[in-house]
Amino acid sequence: MPAYKRGKKSRPSSAVDTPVHVDVAKEAEPLANFRESGINNLYAVAKPFKRTSEFMSTGRWKNLKQVIAQEQAKDWPIEFPTYWSIDAPPSLLPQKKYCDITGLPAKYTDPKTNVRYHSAEVYQIVKTLPPGSEQLYLALRNANIVLR
Numbered sequence: 001m002p003a004y005k006r007g008k009k010s011r012p013s014s015a016v017d018t019p020v021h022v023d024v025a026k027e028a029e030p031l032a033n034f035r036e037s038g039i040n041n042l043y044a045v046a047k048p049f050k051r052t053s054e055f056m057s058t059g060r061w062k063n064l065k066q067v068i069a070q071e072q073a074k075d076w077p078i079e080f081p082t083y084w085s086i087d088a089p090p091s092l093l094p095q096k097k098y099c100d101i102t103g104l105p106a107k108y109t110d111p112k113t114n115v116r117y118h119s120a121e122v123y124q125i126v127k128t129l130p131p132g133s134e135q136l137y138l139a140l141r142n143a144n145i146v147l148r
Helices: 013-017 024-037 064-073 120-127 133-140
Strands: none
């Protein structure tokens, strides 16, 4: 990495004042050992700092059909959740409430008709519904009350 891209390291003030002596003979020693080693091809030398093929991903993505086929080939316990057994326990969160007229998230409920609505504009529509039609909206979400 070039020196201008490296982070600036702070040194103690005494290190700045003292001259740095480099022993050229020690730096040339590894180069001489390399020449004497008889290695001609650097690609054949093991490089422990490089990632080997066993840790590298193949870069291939599997589609859902391949994942399901692979999971069905294995012997999984019956209770183990997989892609092909989508049974899930009931949610701990409360059920979301949606407007019976628009389908948007409902913040309000009409106390007289029990119809859920999203805003004041929708409430004006709920108030103008003919009698008995609110039961049709409630029947859509299986909340209608049948009086006998």
